[in-house]
Amino acid sequence: MRARDLAVEYPSVTLDSDALDAARLLAERRLPGVMVIDDDGKPYAILPASRLVKLLVPDYVLEDPALAAVVDEKHADRLCRALDGRPVRDCLPRERQVPPVSDPDDTALEVAALMARERSPLVAVVEKDKAGGQLLGVITAAHLLEQLLGVA
Amino acid sequence: MRARDLAVEYPSVTLDSDALDAARLLAERRLPGVMVIDDDGKPYAILPASRLVKLLVPDYVLEDPALAAVVDEKHADRLCRALDGRPVRDCLPRERQVPPVSDPDDTALEVAALMARERSPLVAVVEKDKAGGQLLGVITAAHLLEQLLGVA
Numbered sequence: 001m002r003a004r005d006l007a008v009e010y011p012s013v014t015l016d017s018d019a020l021d022a023a024r025l026l027a028e029r030r031l032p033g034v035m036v037i038d039d040d041g042k043p044y045a046i047l048p049a050s051r052l053v054k055l056l057v058p059d060y061v062l063e064d065p066a067l068a069a070v071v072d073e074k075h076a077d078r079l080c081r082a083l084d085g086r087p088v089r090d091c092l093p094r095e096r097q098v099p100p101v102s103d104p105d106d107t108a109l110e111v112a113a114l115m116a117r118e119r120s121p122l123v124a125v126v127e128k129d130k131a132g133g134q135l136l137g138v139i140t141a142a143h144l145l146e147q148l149l150g151v152a
Numbered sequence: 153m154r155a156r157d158l159a160v161e162y163p164s165v166t167l168d169s170d171a172l173d174a175a176r177l178l179a180e181r182r183l184p185g186v187m188v189i190d191d192d193g194k195p196y197a198i199l200p201a202s203r204l205v206k207l208l209v210p211d212y213v214l215e216d217p218a219l220a221a222v223v224d225e226k227h228a229d230r231l232c233r234a235l236d237g238r239p240v241r242d243c244l245p246r247e248r249q250v251p252p253v254s255d256p257d258d259t260a261l262e263v264a265a266l267m268a269r270e271r272s273p274l275v276a277v278v279e280k281d282k283a284g285g286q287l288l289g290v291i292t293a294a295h296l297l298e299q300l301l302g303v304a
Binding site for chain 2: 119
């Protein structure tokens with residue numbers, strides 16, 4: 001079993017995607033993060049759902065958590081304005097999480113070793129081409145466990 | 153909307169659970185991690201799927217990744233022996249990831265502020281009782297985004 005056989009489609013957005021659309025995608029699919037690809041279609045970063053939650057929380061609440069309890073729900077409904085019209089590139093954490101990259105011909109054990117070394121919950125499988133590479137799909141830790149353990 | 157309304161059941165194991173069973177649970181449900189509860193039923197740690205992947209990879213492969221490519225698949229099939237019969241408590245990372253805890257009466261914005269401060273992909277909702285607390289459920293970042301954005 002090679003990385004190309006293990007890779008599955010994984011939701012991705014571009015650096016220019018609307019952050020609110022990215023947040024809706026994460027929410028609807030109940031994902032811990034979304035893959036951000038650059039203008040050449042290569043994996044650029046992971047945008048974690050928790051990062052988007054942080055951007056929705058007003059600064060005055062982050063500074064004084066006690067205020068969170070007194071903000072009424074109607075106001076909370078307008079939180080999404082913090083993301084609306086903002087590109088994904090402006091929402092990435094300062095320390096960008098770059099997903100480790102596997103070759104499509106890597107074995108499951110090579111992918112596992114890469115994931116273990118990088119302590120990453122997922123690995124991007126990239127087919128190298130003249131432009132630098134194209135994202136074939138993603139292998140998550142849970143998916144790899146399934147393969148390594150032979151869970152049907 | 154309060155934390156108690158947002159909390160959903162999340163797969164958990166105990167410190168004495170078999171690590172192989174925990175890995176199978178993660179694989180079958182395609183989860184990035186499982187909640188580990190202590191003997192009193194309180195949240196103790198998150199066991200990430202990537203940590204279990206690491207434990208499946210033989211030490212000689214972690215030390216020399218080039219060896220991963222030459223281990224044949226039949227051998228790889230026996231990797232699960234690395235977890236079989238081992239308790240979860242022996243499999244946790246040295247730096248234990250303790251999930252942040254919300255009170256059932258916290259508002260969605262209080263949960264969001266906690267998640268943002270702790271940079272955690274999930275928050276445990278714990279009902280305080282004489283024994284110290286009981287896990288009501290978990291709120292993931294994606295679930296909270298859904299609530300904050302009003303995604304139906």
